[in-house]
Amino acid sequence: RAKDIVESEQTPEDIEEELLDTTMVAEYNDEIFLHLRKKEIEMLPVPDYMARQSELQWSMRSVLMDWLVQVHQRFNLLPETLFLTVNYIDRFLSYKVVSMGKLQLVGATAIFIAAKFEEITAPSVQEIVYMVDSGYSVDEILKAERFMLTILDFDLGWPGPMSFLRRISKADEYDLETRTVAKYFL
Amino acid sequence: MENYQRFEKSAEGAYGYKARELKYPNRIVALKKARFNREGDGVPATAMREISLLKEMKHPNIVKLLNIVQARHNLYLVMEFLDMDLKKYIDSLPVSEGGRARPIPNGFRTRLGLDEAMVKKFMAQLLEGVHYCHSHRILHRDLRPQSLLIDRDGTLKLADFGLAQAIRIPLRGYSHQIVALWYRSPEILLGGPQYSTSVDMWSVGAIFAEMCTRQPLFPGDSEIDEIFQIFRLLGTPDEENWPGVTAYPDYKATFPKWKRVRTILVPGLESAGCELLDALLEYDPATRLSAKQACLHHYFRNGSSYYSGRIHPR
Numbered sequence A: 001r002a003k004d005i006v007e008s009e010q011t012p013e014d015i016e017e018e019l020l021d022t023t024m025v026a027e028y029n030d031e032i033f034l035h036l037r038k039k040e041i042e043m044l045p046v047p048d049y050m051a052r053q054s055e056l057q058w059s060m061r062s063v064l065m066d067w068l069v070q071v072h073q074r075f076n077l078l079p080e081t082l083f084l085t086v087n088y089i090d091r092f093l094s095y096k097v098v099s100m101g102k103l104q105l106v107g108a109t110a111i112f113i114a115a116k117f118e119e120i121t122a123p124s125v126q127e128i129v130y131m132v133d134s135g136y137s138v139d140e141i142l143k144a145e146r147f148m149l150t151i152l153d154f155d156l157g158w159p160g161p162m163s164f165l166r167r168i169s170k171a172d173e174y175d176l177e178t179r180t181v182a183k184y185f186l
Numbered sequence B: 001m002e003n004y005q006r007f008e009k010s011a012e013g014a015y016g017y018k019a020r021e022l023k024y025p026n027r028i029v030a031l032k033k034a035r036f037n038r039e040g041d042g043v044p045a046t047a048m049r050e051i052s053l054l055k056e057m058k059h060p061n062i063v064k065l066l067n068i069v070q071a072r073h074n075l076y077l078v079m080e081f082l083d084m085d086l087k088k089y090i091d092s093l094p095v096s097e098g099g100r101a102r103p104i105p106n107g108f109r110t111r112l113g114l115d116e117a118m119v120k121k122f123m124a125q126l127l128e129g130v131h132y133c134h135s136h137r138i139l140h141r142d143l144r145p146q147s148l149l150i151d152r153d154g155t156l157k158l159a160d161f162g163l164a165q166a167i168r169i170p171l172r173g174y175s176h177q178i179v180a181l182w183y184r185s186p187e188i189l190l191g192g193p194q195y196s197t198s199v200d201m202w203s204v205g206a207i208f209a210e211m212c213t214r215q216p217l218f219p220g221d222s223e224i225d226e227i228f229q230i231f232r233l234l235g236t237p238d239e240e241n242w243p244g245v246t247a248y249p250d251y252k253a254t255f256p257k258w259k260r261v262r263t264i265l266v267p268g269l270e271s272a273g274c275e276l277l278d279a280l281l282e283y284d285p286a287t288r289l290s291a292k293q294a295c296l297h298h299y300f301r302n303g304s305s306y307y308s309g310r311i312h313p314r
Helices: A003-007 A012-020 A026-042 A058-075 A079-095 A098-118 A126-129 A138-151 A162-169 A176-185 B043-055 B086-091 B114-134 B198-213 B223-234 B270-280 B291-295 B304-308
Strands: B004-006 B017-021 B028-035 B065-070 B075-081 B147-148 B157-159
Touching: A058 A079, A058 A098, A079 A098, A079 A138, A079 A162, A079 B017, A098 A126, A098 A138, A098 B043, A126 A138, A126 B028, B004 B028, B028 B304, B065 B157, B065 B198, B086 B147, B086 B198, B114 B147, B114 B157, B114 B291, B147 B270, B198 B270, B198 B291, B291 B304
Parallel strands: none
Antiparallel strands: B004 B017, B017 B028, B028 B075, B065 B075, B147 B157
């Protein structure tokens, strides 16, 4: 296994350095990544949920994502927040049939929840209403928030791809080019 | 909420309202209320994180989340009921044992006291709970005696995950509005941009000392007073015992240079205990003892699980 190969080639200095590198929480890496992989699988959406949606199509999801990327950029949010948003939307749509007119509400609510979970300061509900061009009211978003949290059963800690990428690029000795390209693909 | 019947207000537990489940009247639970913020931001972020993180954790030393109930204006976390928190527990000790002889809840059949063996048991349970959090990438960020609950059999459980955060690896900057002042680590007090699992370990150290002496170790009344109380007791840190300390945003070259006077922080504590305490109150976050290492410390001669009651239930 790759892990054994890496471990057999580590010098005592490498190990020492890794232990001192608190920002990688090296000591708990094995346990944490085991846990993350488990969560990753538990929190997968249903892959073919679109087949069960009567009004929606994959192309509409793309349009929604383009809009969310803009919102995300506008608020200067962390990349993790965007990945969480996508996971919340896909999981929500795996369980609920949504009309075309409500799809943007699903997206807006998902990014509202994701930002609260992940960021130090999240956009307010008024800012979200502004971003949907007042297409939905404060009240609608807050209602949708409670509904979405119920459907997601408050399982919000999806690991997302960033942690795994960082782990791999550390093992890879941070090849900057590979890392930038990989980030772009994500 | 119609499934729960609240006890009278005086019967409040350590953790919100005490209530009884109507379907199973023998099941006593605690209801922790989070208010929906109508005009503002809906479900509070603290409640979201607390619920989502508690759902991930299953450990005998972490409080159990049993259910979530959404009422019209409030969200209720239904938790297992524990009678006391560690602060009340210490206050209920007789004056002769350093407490204030405050009344204990009826549920406690006997006083369990807080002798050396009990301190060791609580420490083992606390460390195993924290170890579990950290190995599931969760920082508690609010460890203090009030957030540790104690049941009638003397089992300690971590609660109050409202400030907890699922960390990302590697770490990035997180909020500094965390951890009650008395249990706040020096790297946060000095405005460090990043912090890690070691912030919880500092809190564990301060709690350890408080269990032994019944007095908070660093009861500062402001951030600067807190910093100076720490420096006065442990000596002002320098580049030697904390490489990089002078680069912290709130480090001042004009800080008074105290020398550590008391070598033993808690008189009467066995020497292995003193060593453990010193290792938890290590200035440099990178070398501060982790929960994983602390569970293996020789203060727990037979391994922490022996004292936490996991292997030999009393």
